[in-house]
Amino acid sequence: MKQKTYSMKIPKDLTYEQAVHRLETIVAGFEQNTLELDHLSEQIREAQMLLLFCQKKLTKVETDVKKILDHEQE
Template sequence: MSDAPLPENTSYDDAVRELQDILQQMQSSELGIDALTSKLQRASTLLDFCQQRLTKTEAEVQAVLKRLGLEDAE
């Protein structure tokens, strides 16, 4: 895949799988220098997406815990 924006229906698991594929390609030296740059840009996009999803999920969990009166139960 390229450095294209992620489709709206991209799941966290799909992004992690793609990141794992990129890492495997980098570790096995399958990539030339031009492809490496492209893959690094794509990995950055995927990492940003994953971080946003994790942050959103954490906020949702904290909101539920607060609503249940369990916000200190970390």
């Protein structure tokens, strides 16, 4: 299944920590039932984009660390 892309843009200067904080805010609003219904789908899309952003960041860091460790073992 092809993943949908949304028009929402992630700021280029967004850090992993900022993305996680925003995700936690969205999740807390969802769990506490404080998200406005009119904005729920928009916030779910934002959470999806942030989650993808975080996954990509983690994958890149993991790859970089493996390269560093592999290089040290040579």
